[in-house]
Structure formats: C-alpha cells, structure tokens
Amino acid sequence: MQPHLHWPAGLSFYFRVLLPICQERSAMIYFDSAATTLQKPASVPAAVADAIHTMTTPGRGDHPAARLAADLMLRCRMEAAALFDVPQPENVILTSNATHALNIAIRSLVSPGDTVAVSGYEHNAVTRPLRDIGGVVCRIVNGRLFDPRQMAEGFRRAVSGGVKAAICTHTSNVFGYTLPIEEIAAICREKGVPLIVDASQSAGIQPVSLRRWGAAYVAMPGHKGLYGPQGTGLLLCGEGQTPRPLLAGGTGSLSRQQEMPDFLPDRLEAGTQNVHGAAGLLAGIQFVRSQGLEKIRQKEGEVIRALASGLEGREDFRVFADPAGGGSVLSVLPLQEAPETLADRLAEQGVAVRSGLHCAPLAHRTAGTEDTGTLRFSASVFNTPEEAEMVLRIL
Amino acid sequence: MSYYLLLSRSITHAQRMSRTLERAGITARFFRPPMGLTDRGCSYAVRIGGDYLSAAMDCLRREGLAPMRIFRAAGDGSFSEITM
Numbered sequence: 001m002q003p004h005l006h007w008p009a010g011l012s013f014y015f016r017v018l019l020p021i022c023q024e025r026s027a028m029i030y031f032d033s034a035a036t037t038l039q040k041p042a043s044v045p046a047a048v049a050d051a052i053h054t055m056t057t058p059g060r061g062d063h064p065a066a067r068l069a070a071d072l073m074l075r076c077r078m079e080a081a082a083l084f085d086v087p088q089p090e091n092v093i094l095t096s097n098a099t100h101a102l103n104i105a106i107r108s109l110v111s112p113g114d115t116v117a118v119s120g121y122e123h124n125a126v127t128r129p130l131r132d133i134g135g136v137v138c139r140i141v142n143g144r145l146f147d148p149r150q151m152a153e154g155f156r157r158a159v160s161g162g163v164k165a166a167i168c169t170h171t172s173n174v175f176g177y178t179l180p181i182e183e184i185a186a187i188c189r190e191k192g193v194p195l196i197v198d199a200s201q202s203a204g205i206q207p208v209s210l211r212r213w214g215a216a217y218v219a220m221p222g223h224k225g226l227y228g229p230q231g232t233g234l235l236l237c238g239e240g241q242t243p244r245p246l247l248a249g250g251t252g253s254l255s256r257q258q259e260m261p262d263f264l265p266d267r268l269e270a271g272t273q274n275v276h277g278a279a280g281l282l283a284g285i286q287f288v289r290s291q292g293l294e295k296i297r298q299k300e301g302e303v304i305r306a307l308a309s310g311l312e313g314r315e316d317f318r319v320f321a322d323p324a325g326g327g328s329v330l331s332v333l334p335l336q337e338a339p340e341t342l343a344d345r346l347a348e349q350g351v352a353v354r355s356g357l358h359c360a361p362l363a364h365r366t367a368g369t370e371d372t373g374t375l376r377f378s379a380s381v382f383n384t385p386e387e388a389e390m391v392l393r394i395l
Numbered sequence: 396m397s398y399y400l401l402l403s404r405s406i407t408h409a410q411r412m413s414r415t416l417e418r419a420g421i422t423a424r425f426f427r428p429p430m431g432l433t434d435r436g437c438s439y440a441v442r443i444g445g446d447y448l449s450a451a452m453d454c455l456r457r458e459g460l461a462p463m464r465i466f467r468a469a470g471d472g473s474f475s476e477i478t479m
Contacts, residue, residue, distance in 0.1 A: 059406040059439075062427045074410045088459075090407050253405050255436030266405050 029351045029387045034173050034201055034329050034378030036223050036230060038352070041287040044227055044280045051279035057272050059252025069275045076282040077265070083285055084218065085209035086236050090264045093235040093243075094278055098200045099125040100246070101219035101235035104268060105196045108243040109165040109216060110136055116165050117141060117158035117193075119151065119179055120366035121172040124359045126198060130167075139163065142366050146322050148180035155184045159193050165216070166195045170202035174363045174374060175320050176304070176329030178206060185213035194238075200224065203234075204288045205296055205328055210236045217241065225296075225328075225380075226288060228281030231274055243268055291381060300379040301326035306388035307377050311395070320367070320374065331374035339375035349394050353377055397445035397469065399477075400428050401455075401462035402438055409439035412460050419454045421447045432466055432474060440466075452479055 030038045051072065056063075058070030077089035086092055095101040102125045110116055112135045118126060120142040130136045141154035159166050166188050171178045181197060188195040194216035199208050204225025210218050215238050222232030237243055245260050249270035254261050261267050288296065307330050308321035318333040334342045339355035346353055356373045357364055364370040377391070403409035409425035416423035421443055428440035441462070443451050448465070455461050466474040 059437075070406055070410060074407060074414075077407070089411070090405070251405075253437055253439075257435045261405070263404050263408075265407060 033380035039382040043283040047283035095233040097233040098221040105217035114164040152183040176327035227284035232277040300328040310392035
C-alpha cells in the first residue's frame with residue numbers, strides 16, 4: 001500500500017517545508033565535515049532508500065530480502081577491505097560509529113591496572129573508555145603540533161616494558177595534524193605492542209593500511225570522510241586478535257551455543273544490523289574509491305590552504321596551520337572575540353563551523369588551547385576555494 | 396542426483412565460498428542446511444554438484460576458505476559426512 005500523500009498536500013508540503021530546506025542547504029557554506037559530512041554523493045541517499053524498500057536482515061531468513069541484505073553487507077565489507085588493505089572481509093566489522101569501534105578495541109586489549117601509551121592528541125572516544133576501565137595508567141606522548149619526528153621519538157620512549165597497548169589518532173580532529181603513524185606502527189611492531197589507530201579523520205582522505213601497519217585494530221566512522229550515513233562505522237581487526245564483544249545476542253549462527261561465536265564478523269555483530277546504513281556506507285566508500293584519495297586530499301587541501309593563507313599574518317587570529325600544507329582541517333583562535341561568538345556570527349551568515357574543545361580536551365591541553373578552545377574549519381571534497389574566499393570576506 | 400553440502404561457520408564464510416566457486420565456474424548456492432547437520436544450531440552451507448567436490452576443495456583451500464564439514468546427499472534425502 002502506498003503512503004497517503006494526496007497531491008495538494010504533497011505539493012504544499014514540498015513548497016512549505018522541503019523547498020526552503022533545500023534552498024537553505026544550497027546556500028550554506030559547510031565547513032564542519034570533521035564532525036559529519038553534510039553533502040553526500042547522490043548515490044548515498046539513493047542506496048539507503050533502495051535498501052529500506054528491498055532489504056531485511058542477513059543471517060536470519062533465507063528469502064530474497066534477506067539474501068539481498070547479506071549480499072550488501074558482504075560487498076560493504078569487501079569494498080572497505082579493498083580501501084583499507086584488510087586481508088579478509090570478515091575482519092571488517094560494521095559498528096554504529098568510531099566510538100563504538102574504539103570501545104571494542106580498547107576493552108579487548110586493556111584491563112584495569114594496565115599501562116598504555118597514547119598520543120597527546122586523542123579524542124574523548126579514546127580517553128573516556130580508558131578512564132571507564134579504571135586504574136589504567138596512561139603514558140601520554142606529548143609533542144609539538146606538526147612535529148611528527150618529536151611524536152615518533154616520544155612513542156619510542158613510551159612504548160616499552162609493561163605497556164599493554166599503544167593508541168594513536170591518525171589525524172587530530174582539532175588541528176588536522178597527521179601523526180607519523182607509519183613510524184609509530186613500526187615501533188609497536190618492533191616492540192611487540194598492539195596498536196590501536198583512530199582513523200576517524202583520515203579514513204577516506206589519507207591512505208589507511210591495516211596490513212602494512214600491522215595494527216591490532218583500526219577504528220573509523222562512516223559519516224565523515226567516507227560520506228556514509230550517521231550510525232555507521234567500521235572496526236578493522238588485525239590478524240590473530242580475539243576481540244571482546246561489547247554486546248552479546250543473536251547472530252543467526254551457532255544458535256544452540258550460548259557463548260558468542262569465536263569467529264568474525266559474528267562475534268562482534270550481535271542483534272539486527274544497520275543494513276540500510278551499510279547500504280549508504282557502501283555507496284560512500286565506492287564514491288571515495290572512484291574519486292581517489294589523492295584527488296580528495298588535493299581538493300580539500302586547496303580549500304584549507306586558501307583559508308589559512310587568508311588568515312595568517314592577521315593580528316586578530318592565531319592560526320594553527322600545518323607548515324607542510326594540505327590537510328582537511330584548520331583550527332584558528334580569534335583573539336578579539338570568543339570562538340563561540342564568531343561561530344555564531346558565521347552561522348548567521350550561512351557558514352557552518354565548529355567551536356569549543358571538539359571533544360578532545362587532551363589535544364587542546366597538548367597544544368595550549370584548553371582554556372579557549374578553537375574555531376575549526378573542516379572541508380570535504382564538495383568544498384571549493386571560492387567558498388573559502390567568501391568566508392574570508394566575512395571574517 | 397547426488398550433491399555435496401559444504402558447511403560454513405558463518406553466512407559471510409558461506410557467501411565467500413559461494414562467490415569463489417562461482418568465479419571458478421562451479422555452480423554453488425549458499426543456503427540454510429537442515430538443522431540436523433549442525434550440532435551447534437543455525438548455520439549456512441554451500442551446495443555443489445556431485446562431480447565437483449575435488450575441484451571445489453582445491454579452489455577453496457587455495458583461498459583459505461575450507462568448509463567446516465562436508466556432507467554427501469544421497470538420493471533418498473539422507474546425508475552422510477565425509478572427510479577429505
């Protein structure tokens with residue numbers, strides 16, 4: 001049965017509600033993609049809508065709707081495995097976000113009283129689970145912003161006897177600083193310490209390789225650089241890991257057994273999965289692969305460089321720009337008004353940015369901006385240098 | 396007509412077995428096998444024709460996708476487990 005939407009009511013709804021929203025959206029300059037990308041490839045909502053109408057849950061029934069869902073989930077795992085260099089698609093776990101994935105990874109490796117090494121640029125998605133476990137000793141590797149050599153040296157000192165795991169963000173969500181993850185991964189491999197990488201800001205932008213890094217886990221959201229819907233995320237599990245499930249329940253497999261299955265992905269995917277979200281995520285990952293990471297980095301870097309060069313040298317801003325250029329994120333500190341006030345003023349003029357601590361007080365402590373926070377511009381592949389110029393004119 | 400059931404540990408494993416065999420030209424459909432064949436409850440299996448077991452196993456082993464157990468279906472609908 002079709003929805004009861006009569007034409008007059010439908011047209012009225014379109015002109016009263018939908019059209020203004022669409023006009024407002026197209027007028028908005030959106031620079032908050034490090035939180036969530038707003039502009040998605042057209043294939044993403046189309047895939048979600050198609051899945052809602054055609055797919056149920058894999059691993060339960062064996063009818064066409066369930067089989068379509070199973071096919072979709074496998075293709076999503078395979079596409080992610082190809083992008084992130086994961087040897088087996090089974091080791092790609094669908095989660096509800098990066099925080100969910102990080103919680104699984106951290107709670108699988110860290111127990112009360114353990115010592116861990118973490119970078120000084122971690123998000124609360126890392127630091128809060130560590131606090132929640134209780135009695136965990138954190139060796140925080142502090143290093144100057146945009147000084148990867150110092151960070152690598154710090155990890156070499158911190159990852160030593162008794163450290164149960166190293167946890168490192170690939171790219172800081174506050175400053176867009178990409179940490180020397182290749183070197184840090186090599187140090188962890190050399191010392192036999194499992195590594196957890198938070199790829200929340202790098203997935204879909206920077207090369208991420210589970211295999212080359214030899215990481216125990218890599219966590220990422222689906223709704224940022226992968227252009228998927230909110231409520232999606234991925235946990236990539238390294239070979240030989242036995243992750244601890246956060247949830248126990250039905251998996252459609254080994255139903256007589258009361259322990260969770262010991263194989264992936266079932267071990268970590270209890271309950272009905274977000275197949276509709278996975279459909280959007282698959283379309284998002286396909287979009288990223290079709291664009292190519294280099295092109296995405298180049299486009300986003302061009303926009304961020306335009307913003308940075310427009311603000312550098314001004315006396316009313318402190319600019320935290322990567323001297324190497326590029327990146328998808330730029331934090332600035334306005335010196336004549338609070339970041340929140342400026343963010344509000346920008347929002348009134350149709351520019352979406354984020355102010356505050358960005359859920360990463362540790363990163364602000366490390367960079368010396370804990371008392372003020374920063375105002376953050378974060379780009380997606382849909383931003384243009386012209387938009388950066390428009391923002392600079394407002395500022 | 397005789398056929399074989401290749402039991403998998405998960406639906407993902409069954410899907411990958413099925414895809415790998417199909418790519419190698421072996422018709423292989425995955426589905427829910429009779430509960431009586433599994434001692435731990437719900438499972439998935441891949442069905443292949445009676446002449447293809449050896450080729451299928453070579454192909455799956457090469458990909459690291461060996462099945463958990465193998466059953467031969469007799470004409471009367473009964474199943475017997477085989478080892479390879």
